Amino acid sequence: DTEVTQTPKHLVMGMTNKKSLKCEQHMGHRAMYWYKQKAKKPPELMFVYSYEKLSINESVPSRFSPECPNSSLLNLHLHALQPEDSALYLCASSQGTNTGELFFGEGSRLTVL
């Protein structure tokens, strides 16, 4: 199994809503990532988890809150988002933070109204 699974594939939310994006991998990878990608732009790193601990936060606003409940799961909790937060949110995993390539999920396309 070389898949990273993300749900939901599409999400529309208002600025006052609270929602969560979910990511799952069963490759035994110990590093997991959240990236944000706007149209025609490269993915931008948001968070890195290593062995279930947050190791990197790229100065992401607190309205985005990551969580790693166990080694296979990664969540991104969303609250009080802005329309400019609309983007494709990509989850990825790798063997470690300095080993192996990143495997990406298909992403969750978020629209904030």
Place this chain on the structure above:
Amino acid sequence: GQNIDQPTEMTATEGAIVQINCTYQTSGFNGLFWYQQHAGEAPTFLSYNVLDGLEEKGRFSSFLSRSKGYSYLLLKELQMKDSASYLCAVREGGSTLGRLYFGRGTQLTVWP
């Protein structure tokens, strides 16, 4: 920090060879990756270089020169399905271990 530069667009014809260049400047280096991304899809891993030289994988090859901060992706026997964005990405080492930064991507169009 990092600074990754690659051309915005390239075009080529079916059956041809194309080379996509990438230059980078980074504080600490722990590998260079090439990804392919079709519109609306996730990036797919193509190749990885951490030492100088050429890595070959079927129709795709990637080259790295760490002293020059330079890499290229070579695509041979181009097919229509190779039309996609090709992303160069650099993994930083040292205190910023774990950061993988992407260049803006090169949109390749393959014509029949």
